[in-house]
Amino acid sequence: MMLELSLEGLNVLLLGEPGATRQALARYRREGAVVAHLASPAAFLRAGLPGRVSLVAVVAPSVRPGAGGRVHDGVWQGIVDHYRAAGVPVVREPAAxxxxxxxLVGGGCGAEGLLTxxxxxxxxxxxxxxxxRLGPWESLPALxxxxxxxVGKLPGHHxxxxxxxxxxxxxxxxxxANVVRLKGGDPYVFGRGSEELDACTAANVPVRVVSGVSxxxxxxxxxxxPVTQRGVSHCFTVISGHAPLSSAEHAHLAGLGGTLVVLMGVANLPHLAAGLRRAGMANSTPLAVIERGHHVDQRVTLTELGRAERDTAGCGNPAVIVIGDVVRQAPDSGARLVAHATAVDTA
Incomplete structure (x- = not known):
């Protein structure tokens, strides 16, 4: 069950050691609560327990099941029982x-709902x-x-x-500090996450990786x-498009079959499209450019490889390019592929 409660002006008693409560304290104060923080049971007993308390928040690093299936709040149990008996709600906060x-955290492609x-x-x-700028940075103040x-990066400018x-x-x-490096997509998919991990490891700084939705x-x-579909495409290849590919790479990609997904490739799309055609990929191969995916201003441009330069000239970053027969699965894509490319708002 999840309940929403306005904390503005609410008297909150926060129980926990200073190091463990630093983020919970900031969260309650940010929401306008009047916080009394007790760092140890002894300090509370000397000063007396606050009388005007509307909510008790317990930060207990070692919460464990107690007798009868109840949660045991360790050294705070007596104080918690006191307020619970008085009808004061008790919530538990994770330790800092x-x-x-x-x-290193993968933030998905910018939509808050794709955060794990x-x-x-x-x-x-x-x-x-x-x-x-590729992660859900606009939501950070609330999260x-x-x-x-x-430390955002733009094409050609860091x-x-x-x-x-x-x-x-x-x-x-x-x-x-407890440091989070929030990156777009997954840290290990063209995200230079391995370089950041190596730097931390070389400095003997503990580091972990939270995978993200690519x-x-x-x-x-x-x-x-879909990047794969039974009877249409049994594989997909993901490439970085930020730098031009060689003729040998174009030939390799054209001969793979399946679906080609290009990240960071809008600027080099003319070079890529021309190279794939020279390598033997058919002009009629469906191609899509999806700009600002999963955002309210998402835009999809559908065309074919032979018209890619002309029809995608107005596209910009951030965008993902998809090349292959699976593009025909886009809603109502058939008519547009036969006629001409059309930009469609899909949000």
Missing amino acids: GSRGVVT RDALDALRDADVVLYD STAELVD KVPQEEINALLVEQARAG SAIAVPAAAGI
Whole structure:
């Protein structure tokens, strides 16, 4: 069961050690609660228990089942029982994330709903979040009380070079922060996540990886395009399109069959399309460009390989390109593929 409760002006008693409660304390204060924080049972007993309490929040790192199936709140149990007997609701908050660690989090393709539970937990427990523009960065103020640092990258322009991002991760962790590096898609799919992991490992900074939903699959799906389909395509190949490919690479891709998914490839699409045609891929091969997938302004352009340069001239990043017969599965795609490419809002 999930209940929504306005905390504005509400008297909240927060129970827990300072290190464990740092993020919960920030969350309650951000929502306007009047928070009394008790760091130890002894301190409470000396000062006396607050009388005007509307909600008790317990941060107990070692919560365990008690007798009769009840949750046991450790050293706080007596205080919790006191307020529960008085009719005060009791909630439990997770302990803050460990200090001095880095978590590489895959944020999906920008839609908050594609964040995994592990990703949400990592953001909630973070002290610092380094984010880029391809993850759900606009939702961060509601998902985390952390310090937010924009290290976003644009095609051809890196606001913060990768080497500086690596150094920032290590620096913040060594300073005692719980650090999240929020990346678009999955950290290990053209995301340079392995470079960031290597930098942390070399500096003896603990690091873990939270996988994310890759735009290579999620964005075509948002346009109604499966990357594989029985009887149509039994495989799919994902490539980075940010740099031009060689003639040998074009020939290899043209001979693979199946579905070709291109990430970061809008700028080089004319070069890619021409190279695939020279390598023998048919002009009639369906092609789709899905811009801003899973966003309210998502746009899908459907065409064929032979008309790709002309029909996709107005497309821009972020976008995913899909080449192959599966593109015909896009809603009502048949008529548009026979006639001419049309930009369609699919949100």
